[in-house]
Amino acid sequence: MQTKGKILVRGIVQGVGFRPFVYARASEFGIAGSVKNLGSEVEIYARGERFLEFLAAVSRGPPMSRIDSVDVTDTDARIPDGFVIRSSGTGTFSGMIPPDIAICSDCIADIFTPGGRYEGYWATSCVNCGPRYSIIRAIPYDRERTSMDDFPKCPACAGEYGDPHSRRHHAQTIACHRCGPSLRLMDGAGADLPCTDPVREAAALLDAGKILAIRGVGGFHLACIGESSGELKARLGRLEQPFAVMVRPGYAETIACVSPAERELLESPVHPIVVLEKCVHSSHAGISNLHTIGCMLPYTGLHHLLFSHLQHPLLIMTSANMPGYPMITDTDVALAKLAKDADYFLVHNRTIENRVDDSVMRDGLILRLSRGIAPKRTAISLGSRCILGVGPELNANATIYKGGFAVTSPHVGNVRNPATLAYLQETVAKLERLLGAEYDVVAHDLHPQFLSTRFAKEIAEERGIGLVPVQHHRAHIAATTTEPCIGIAIDGVGYGDDGTIWGGEVFAGQVPDLARVAHLEPVAMPGGDLATRFPERMLYGILPEEACLDLLRSRGWTDVEIGVMRKQVAGGFNVTMTSSTGRVLDAAAALLGICRERTYDGEPAMKLESAAAGGKAETWEPVFSRIGGCECLSTRAILKEALTRISCAHNLDQGVIRDIAASLQYNLARGIAALAIHAAEREGISRVALSGGVVANRAIRETIRAEIESNGLALLINYAYPPGDGCVSFGQCVWAGKLS
Amino acid sequence: MKVNLMHGAGGEVMGELLQTLTKFSHNNAGGIGLESLDDGAVIPINGTNIVFTTDSHVVRPLFFPGGDIGRISVCGTVNDLTMMGGRPVALSCGMVIEEGFDVADLARIVASMDEALGEAGACLVTGDTKVVERGSLDGIVINTAGIGVAKTVVRDNGLVPGDVIIVSGTLGDHGIAIMAHREGFDLGEQIHSDVAPLWGMMEGVLAAGTIHAMKDPTRGGFASAINEMAKKSRVQVRIEEDRIPLRRSVKSAAGMLGIDPLEVANEGKVVMGVPAADADAILAALHSHKYGKDAAVVGRVVAGSHVIMETAIGGERFIEPPMGDPVPRVC
Ligand SMILES: [Fe+3]
Ligand SMILES: [Mg+2]
Ligand SMILES: [Zn+2]
Numbered sequence A: 001m002q003t004k005g006k007i008l009v010r011g012i013v014q015g016v017g018f019r020p021f022v023y024a025r026a027s028e029f030g031i032a033g034s035v036k037n038l039g040s041e042v043e044i045y046a047r048g049e050r051f052l053e054f055l056a057a058v059s060r061g062p063p064m065s066r067i068d069s070v071d072v073t074d075t076d077a078r079i080p081d082g083f084v085i086r087s088s089g090t091g092t093f094s095g096m097i098p099p100d101i102a103i104c105s106d107c108i109a110d111i112f113t114p115g116g117r118y119e120g121y122w123a124t125s126c127v128n129c130g131p132r133y134s135i136i137r138a139i140p141y142d143r144e145r146t147s148m149d150d151f152p153k154c155p156a157c158a159g160e161y162g163d164p165h166s167r168r169h170h171a172q173t174i175a176c177h178r179c180g181p182s183l184r185l186m187d188g189a190g191a192d193l194p195c196t197d198p199v200r201e202a203a204a205l206l207d208a209g210k211i212l213a214i215r216g217v218g219g220f221h222l223a224c225i226g227e228s229s230g231e232l233k234a235r236l237g238r239l240e241q242p243f244a245v246m247v248r249p250g251y252a253e254t255i256a257c258v259s260p261a262e263r264e265l266l267e268s269p270v271h272p273i274v275v276l277e278k279c280v281h282s283s284h285a286g287i288s289n290l291h292t293i294g295c296m297l298p299y300t301g302l303h304h305l306l307f308s309h310l311q312h313p314l315l316i317m318t319s320a321n322m323p324g325y326p327m328i329t330d331t332d333v334a335l336a337k338l339a340k341d342a343d344y345f346l347v348h349n350r351t352i353e354n355r356v357d358d359s360v361m362r363d364g365l366i367l368r369l370s371r372g373i374a375p376k377r378t379a380i381s382l383g384s385r386c387i388l389g390v391g392p393e394l395n396a397n398a399t400i401y402k403g404g405f406a407v408t409s410p411h412v413g414n415v416r417n418p419a420t421l422a423y424l425q426e427t428v429a430k431l432e433r434l435l436g437a438e439y440d441v442v443a444h445d446l447h448p449q450f451l452s453t454r455f456a457k458e459i460a461e462e463r464g465i466g467l468v469p470v471q472h473h474r475a476h477i478a479a480t481t482t483e484p485c486i487g488i489a490i491d492g493v494g495y496g497d498d499g500t501i502w503g504g505e506v507f508a509g510q511v512p513d514l515a516r517v518a519h520l521e522p523v524a525m526p527g528g529d530l531a532t533r534f535p536e537r538m539l540y541g542i543l544p545e546e547a548c549l550d551l552l553r554s555r556g557w558t559d560v561e562i563g564v565m566r567k568q569v570a571g572g573f574n575v576t577m578t579s580s581t582g583r584v585l586d587a588a589a590a591l592l593g594i595c596r597e598r599t600y601d602g603e604p605a606m607k608l609e610s611a612a613a614g615g616k617a618e619t620w621e622p623v624f625s626r627i628g629g630c631e632c633l634s635t636r637a638i639l640k641e642a643l644t645r646i647s648c649a650h651n652l653d654q655g656v657i658r659d660i661a662a663s664l665q666y667n668l669a670r671g672i673a674a675l676a677i678h679a680a681e682r683e684g685i686s687r688v689a690l691s692g693g694v695v696a697n698r699a700i701r702e703t704i705r706a707e708i709e710s711n712g713l714a715l716l717i718n719y720a721y722p723p724g725d726g727c728v729s730f731g732q733c734v735w736a737g738k739l740s
Numbered sequence B: 001m002k003v004n005l006m007h008g009a010g011g012e013v014m015g016e017l018l019q020t021l022t023k024f025s026h027n028n029a030g031g032i033g034l035e036s037l038d039d040g041a042v043i044p045i046n047g048t049n050i051v052f053t054t055d056s057h058v059v060r061p062l063f064f065p066g067g068d069i070g071r072i073s074v075c076g077t078v079n080d081l082t083m084m085g086g087r088p089v090a091l092s093c094g095m096v097i098e099e100g101f102d103v104a105d106l107a108r109i110v111a112s113m114d115e116a117l118g119e120a121g122a123c124l125v126t127g128d129t130k131v132v133e134r135g136s137l138d139g140i141v142i143n144t145a146g147i148g149v150a151k152t153v154v155r156d157n158g159l160v161p162g163d164v165i166i167v168s169g170t171l172g173d174h175g176i177a178i179m180a181h182r183e184g185f186d187l188g189e190q191i192h193s194d195v196a197p198l199w200g201m202m203e204g205v206l207a208a209g210t211i212h213a214m215k216d217p218t219r220g221g222f223a224s225a226i227n228e229m230a231k232k233s234r235v236q237v238r239i240e241e242d243r244i245p246l247r248r249s250v251k252s253a254a255g256m257l258g259i260d261p262l263e264v265a266n267e268g269k270v271v272m273g274v275p276a277a278d279a280d281a282i283l284a285a286l287h288s289h290k291y292g293k294d295a296a297v298v299g300r301v302v303a304g305s306h307v308i309m310e311t312a313i314g315g316e317r318f319i320e321p322p323m324g325d326p327v328p329r330v331c
C-alpha cells in the first residue's frame, strides 16, 4: 500500500483555498509533507499511513475548485515530519484563477458580530469568498501579485493568515479595519464629506434620494432608490433602458415571481443579476418598463453594510459607463466622467486590476458572462495550436484556447469605439499573459468592417500568424455543439457568406462543415443600419405596401420621408437584404406601435416580448418557399397576418395588442422550428442546436423547444455560454480548432 | 481577380486594384511621383516646381443641380493641381464620345468647361476627340490633364501633432446632390453640388499662412481623405462632430437614406492641416472667398494613429475609410 508520493493537482486550484484545504486534510489523516503553488498547479509531497485516504480527500478539492487531473508519482525526496505550506514557485499556466466570489455567509456573520475583529468592515473575506480576478496582476495567485499587495497585513491578520485552524489560513484577501483597504465618501467635486461612518452616511444620502457612484468589485455602479430612477434616467439620457436593482435579501420575492431555480441562482457564489418576471407586469415601471426586472442580492460586505443602514429595500444599481463603453474602474476617472451623473462618490482604495461587470442571467441562460463566471474555463479538445478568438463587435469578449482548455474573458462590450477596442486589446493581452499563451492563429468574424476584424488582422500581420474568418452564425452553432446537428441561429445581424446580412439561419452538418440549408426570407433593410435604429423602416422593408405607408403616415411620417423610403426600397438604393430574426421582431414591435426608435440594444424585441406576455397566440399557416436550394420562411406573410388583425380590430386596446404580439412571436418561432424539423428529416439528423440573441426570448425559445421535442428531436442549448454574441469568441476558437 | 465596380468606389477595396496599377518602375521624374499617390506629381525643372495631374470623368447624370460633367472635368484637375500648391496654368482635354451623343449637349459641356477655366485662371491648350460605337460606353468620358506651377509644394502627408484640421466648407453636398438627382428622390429641398475650381480661394489661403498638408475630399469623401492624410502622416486626427459644417438639407437627406455625408464626394472643398498659430489667419482668408464662407476648424492632430470622432453626446468613434458600400453591422 502506498504511503508516500508526489501529487500534482491541475485545474482551478488557486484562489479557492486549496493549500489550506490540503493542510487541513493532512492534519486529519496524519500526513507529513508540504504543499505549494506552481504556476497554476498545486504540488503536494505527502507521507503517512493514510496516504490513500488523504489522496482521495484531496482529489475532491474545496468547494470553489475545479479539478482537471490528479497525478501521483513516486518520490525519493526526504519528507520531514509535520506539514507546511510553502511559498509559490513558478510553473505552468495550465489552470486559471477563479472569478470573483460573492461574500460567504460566515464572513457576513463576522461583519455583524458585535465586538468582532471584522465588525462593520466592508472588505471582509476569506478563502471561500471575495475578489479574485478583479485584483490579480499575475499568477500564481498570491497576495504580492494582487492589488492587496498595497495593504501589508497587521499582526492580527498575519496571525489568522498563518493559523491552520482559521478560515482565513492563507486567504490572500485577508484584511481588517486596521490594515485593509478603506472607504471614503466624497461630494461631486471630490472633497471628503465629514462623517464617522461613510457607509451609514451614504445610506442616508441614498434614502434622501441622492445618486451615488459606488466603487465596487469590478467597477463603478450608479446607485439610487427607486424613487430617483426618473432623475437618474434623465441625467444619463437613457429614458427607456431598464435598470437592474440590488435588493435586501428576501425582497425580490415581493416584486417578482422567483422560482426555486432562480432563488438558487440569486444566492449562488456568482450572485448575478437575474432577470425575473414581475408579480405585476406594470409595477416598478420607472425602473423597468418591461414585464421583467433584473435583480441581484448584495454580494460584498459593503453592500450588506449599506443595506443594514438603508431604510429602502431596493437600490437601482447600474454600471457606470456610457452604453457600449467600458465600465469606469478608477476613482479619478469616475470623478471626471460622472460629475454630472452622481451627487456623491463612495469609493475604496483597492486597485481594480481587471474590470468585471455584473453577470446577467435569465431562465438559467447566461445573458452577460462576467463577474463570478469569467474568466470562464472549458475543457475541450481543439488540437495542439493555441487559438485566439477576438469575438464579434457587439457584446463581445475574447477567448483563448490552449492545451485542452478554452478560457473566455469577462464581457468587454460593444467594440464600436476606441475605448472599447482598447479594452478588448487589453483583455486579450491580459489573458495571454495569465495563460502564458502564445497563439498560433487568430479567429475573427467574417464582417469586413468590424473593429475586431481589423484588430485580428493587425495581430496576424504583426506576428506572422494565420487568420481564420468564421461566419458569425456558424460560430454561434460551434459554441453550442461540435456533434453533427441541425443548427438554428436566431440572431441580430451577422455578415453572411454571400455578403448579405444573415440572422435567421438553419445549418446542417458538423463543425467545421455547416451548410446553410434554410433561412428566413431575405427582406430589405432600407438605409442599412438606419433600419435597425428606426424599426418602422424595417417594417416597410418587410411589408412594402401602401397599407404600411398609411400606418406610418398616421404616426406622423411626412410625405417627403414616405416618398424617399418608398423610392429607396423600390430602387434598392442603400438597401441591404437580410434574413435576420431580430429585424423581424423589430418590425413586429414597430407594427404594433410598441417601439418606434431603438435607444438601446434589443429594445424593440424586448418590448415586443413584454407586450406579448400573457397573450393568447393564434396559429397562422406558415408560408414556405425555396430560394437557391434553401427552404425559406416568409416573414412577410406573418407580418401581413398581423397587419390584417390590426386593421380588423375595432379597438386596438392592450389586450388585442397582447394577443397579436403573442401570435407574431409564436408563429415566427413555429415557422423557424419547422425549417429545422424539415431539415432534420431531409438530413436524417436528430439533434437540433439552438443559439443566437433571440434565444433569450422565453416565448420564442420555448415554442421552438416544444415543436422540436414533439417531433422526436433533441434540442441543445448551451447554458454555459451566452446564447447571444457572448458565445461567439468561444465559437470562433472551436471552429478554428476543428478546421485544422 | 476580375475588376468590379467596388474597385472604383474609392474605398479600401480600390486599394487592391491600385496595387496592380501602380507597379511602375519608371514612376518618378525627379520630384514627387506616382509612388506618393498624392493629388498630383511634382517635377522640378530649372528651379521651378511643375505640378502635373490627370483625371477622367464619367459622372451620371451628365447635368445635375449645381453643375455638369464639363465643370467637374475642369475642376477635378484644377483642384488636384491646387492641392499640391500649384497655380493651374494649362489643361488638356481628351473626349471619348458615344455615337449618337447630342451635339447641343456637347456645346453645353464645352461652355461650362470654359467658364470654370476662366474662374481658375487656366487655359485648355490641347485636346483629342474619339467617337466610339454605340453601346461601347455610356454617353461620354472626359479626361483632363493639367500642369501648374507651385511656389511651395504642399503634400498630403505633412500633418504634425499640434496642427488643427480645417475644412473649407460644408461636406457631402456633391455626393448627396448627385445621388438624389440620379435616383429621383424628392427631398423636399433641392441640394446643389459644390463643384468649383479652388485656386482662386487657395491662392489667398496659401499667402495667409502655412499649410502642412491638404487634400480635396472627392471620391470616398472626407472620411477617405482624412484617413489617408492621417495614415501617410503617421498621426492621429481627432474630429469634433458638432464642428463639422453640414448643410441642413444634406444632413436630413443623408439621415433619410442612411448615408454618411462624410463618406460621399465633394468637388469644391479642401481639407487641410495647419499650425494652430496660423489657423485664424487661414480661416479669415477662407471666409473672405465665396467658396470658403462656411470654412471651420473641425479637429486637431495628435500623436498616434487613426481618425477619431468625438461625438456630440460625449462618446468617441472611429471615422473609417469607406469600404465602397456600407454593410449593416448593428446587431
Ligand atoms: Fe450573434
Ligand atoms: Mg495635396
Ligand atoms: Zn468568506
Ligand SMILES: [Zn+2]
Binding pocket: A153, A154, A155, A156, A157, A158, A175, A176, A177, A178, A179, A180
Ligand atoms: Zn488587519
